[in-house]
Amino acid sequence: MIPENQTSSTVFILLGLFSSSNISQVFSFLFIIFILTVTENVLLILLICRDTSLHSPMYFLLSHLSFMDILHVSNIFPQMIINFLSGTRTISFAGCRFQIFLYVILLGGECLLAAMSYDHYMAICHPLHYAMLMSDSVNMLLVMRSWMMGTLNFIVHTAYVLHFPFCEPRVLNHYFYEVPALLKLSCADMSHYEQGVDVSTLIFMLILFSMISVSYIKILHTVLQTKSSQAWKKSFSTCSFHMVVVIMYYGPFILHT
Numbered sequence: 001m002i003p004e005n006q007t008s009s010t011v012f013i014l015l016g017l018f019s020s021s022n023i024s025q026v027f028s029f030l031f032i033i034f035i036l037t038v039t040e041n042v043l044l045i046l047l048i049c050r051d052t053s054l055h056s057p058m059y060f061l062l063s064h065l066s067f068m069d070i071l072h073v074s075n076i077f078p079q080m081i082i083n084f085l086s087g088t089r090t091i092s093f094a095g096c097r098f099q100i101f102l103y104v105i106l107l108g109g110e111c112l113l114a115a116m117s118y119d120h121y122m123a124i125c126h127p128l129h130y131a132m133l134m135s136d137s138v139n140m141l142l143v144m145r146s147w148m149m150g151t152l153n154f155i156v157h158t159a160y161v162l163h164f165p166f167c168e169p170r171v172l173n174h175y176f177y178e179v180p181a182l183l184k185l186s187c188a189d190m191s192h193y194e195q196g197v198d199v200s201t202l203i204f205m206l207i208l209f210s211m212i213s214v215s216y217i218k219i220l221h222t223v224l225q226t227k228s229s230q231a232w233k234k235s236f237s238t239c240s241f242h243m244v245v246v247i248m249y250y251g252p253f254i255l256h257t
Contacts, residue, residue, distance in 0.1 A: 011090050012185075013171045014083065027084050034077040041066040057134040058123070058238075061116045064143050065245075068109045075102040100179065104154040111146035114208045116242050117215040118142070124235055125222045164188050212246060 048054045048063045079099070083089055091099075122133050164186040172181050179197070183190045216239070223235045 011092055011170065012096060013089050014079075014091055023084070027080070030077070031081070034073050037073050038070055041070045057119050057139045058116065060139050061112055061119060061143065064146070065109060065112050065116070068106050068112070071102055072106055072109075075099055075106070096182070100182075101154055104179070105147070105150035107150050107153055109146070109150075110205065110208050111149050112143070113242070113246055114211045115142040115146065117212040117246075120239050120242060121215040121219055123238065124219050164190070216243075 044066050045063050048059045076099075079091060079095060083091075119134055122130050126133060165188060166182075166185045167187045170185055172185070183194060219235065219239065223232060226232070
């Protein structure tokens with residue numbers, strides 16, 4: 001491959017879904033998923049904002065998780081739509097930087113999941129002190145920390161990945177711009193950086209997953225000491241949705257490793 005250091009004028013070619021023979025059907029299906037995802041999350045946020053009975057810490061955190069979900073899909077699909085309608089497969093370096101900006105920052109969603117598990121723990125294990133322990137200031141602090149973790153993650157990645165030289169041809173066998181796919185195009189030795197990313201990601205995920213697991217172990221311990229079937233049902237209804245989301249977030253990571 002031919003090295004190229006002028007990243008400011010770099011244009012990448014995204015193969016991704018365009019290598020599929022039935023691209024129209026695949027695109028139509030994904031476009032429907034995109035519309036449904038954005039619509040349901042927008043409606044959920046509007047419902048939480050308008051319904052005063054939903055002005056609680058759990059739904060406040062859920063609204064931010066829904067907003068992150070909107071940004072996730074909006075970070076990928078608009079570029080796919082542009083490429084499909086124009087018949088091109090290219091993405092500028094500026095577009096790459098914007099995609100990695102959102103993609104990495106939105107990894108703070110894992111922090112929100114940990115914050116939601118902490119909220120459930122307080123609601124079930126310390127109901128009498130819940131209002132004080134989960135005040136508006138505490139909720140805002142949890143959300144701000146989630147966004148700050150994503151921002152810090154982005155700064156670290158930007159300082160390294162976006163300043164590496166890239167080689168010709170700049171062809172990504174992917175449908176959006178992310179760090180693992182980009183590393184394959186670098187002319188520099190990326191082995192130490194890749195090892196550092198793998199270790200830091202594993203530690204980050206394990207810490208958050210451990211926090212969530214400990215919260216649910218304590219919740220289970222509290223529920224098992226309760227003889228009321230109504231308390232069982234209330235606890236299950238409170239935690240079931242969050243458990244599904246946690247499985248969706250961490251399931252692919254566990255299977256991949």
